[in-house]
Amino acid sequence: xxxxxxxxxxxxxxxxxxxxxxxxxxxxxxxxxxxxxxxxxxxxxxxxxxxxxxxxxxxxxxxxxxxxxxxxxxxxxxxxxxxxxxxxxxxxxxxxxxxxxxxxxxxxxxxxxxx
Amino acid sequence: xxxxxxxxxxxxxxxxxxxxxxxxxxxxxxxxxxxxxxxxxxxxxxxxxxxxxxxxxxxxxxxxxxxxxxxxxxxxxxxxxxxxxxxxxxxxxxxxxxxxxxxxxxxxxxxx
Numbered sequence: 084x085x086x087x088x089x090x091x092x093x094x095x096x097x098x099x100x101x102x103x104x105x106x107x108x109x110x111x112x113x114x115x116x117x118x119x120x121x122x123x124x125x126x127x128x129x130x131x132x133x134x135x136x137x138x139x140x141x142x143x144x145x146x147x148x149x150x151x152x153x154x155x156x157x158x159x160x161x162x163x164x165x166x167x168x169x170x171x172x173x174x175x176x177x178x179x180x181x182x183x184x185x186x187x188x189x190x191x192x193x194x195x196x197x198x
Numbered sequence: 199x200x201x202x203x204x205x206x207x208x209x210x211x212x213x214x215x216x217x218x219x220x221x222x223x224x225x226x227x228x229x230x231x232x233x234x235x236x237x238x239x240x241x242x243x244x245x246x247x248x249x250x251x252x253x254x255x256x257x258x259x260x261x262x263x264x265x266x267x268x269x270x271x272x273x274x275x276x277x278x279x280x281x282x283x284x285x286x287x288x289x290x291x292x293x294x295x296x297x298x299x300x301x302x303x304x305x306x307x308x309x310x
Contacts, residue, residue: 089241123305123307124304125303125304126288131299142299185230189234189241191240191241
């Protein structure tokens with residue numbers, strides 16, 4: 084099992100604020116992911132990374148941006164939050180360096196509310 | 199591209215009863231298949247996974263799933279449900295050799 088952490092767990096902010104959602108993993112996984120999940124709905128991939136300095140957009144268009152400067156850290160940033168960004172954001176990682184299969188392990192999520 | 203269908207949005211079972219959650223996938227070859235469970239306000243926990251080999255897969259918490267290629271299904275089962283099993287269950291499919299993404303079903307809410 085991967086140890087993957089997300090902070091904050093809950094965030095309530097006003098429109099127009101810049102926010103950064105933190106995600107860290109301690110298992111040396113090369114691949115990391117951000118998903119967006121609305122209540123009672125499926126997960127949609129918004130960003131992923133194969134490794135340091137590698138980031139790609141997922142299937143769901145998002146106004147957020149990500150960076151991958153360190154293997155263990157994959158923060159997500161919203162420059163100007165809007166009510167439409169209200170959702171749960173889940174971070175995941177996969178692919179240990181020993182080459183075992185690509186199972187994604189998830190953090191606890193950040194529930195974001197933009198007023 | 200792969201896709202996943204979970205036909206049951208909500209299932210209610212009595213404690214001690216058996217459970218089967220349905221999952222159908224669409225993919226051109228043998229996919230990687232996963233079941234995750236999500237408790238309210240939490241992230242997803244991996245229950246079990248199938249990559250190859252024995253089509254009956256054992257997972258945590260007494261769950262098992264069976265891969266049936268002919269039916270393109272990967273149904274999750276548990277012989278006796280506990281109240282603590284109440285949660286949302288997600289089936290997911292991934293393409294072998296590519297962890298670019300998993301495609302998730304819309305989930306099944308289990309009430310016990």
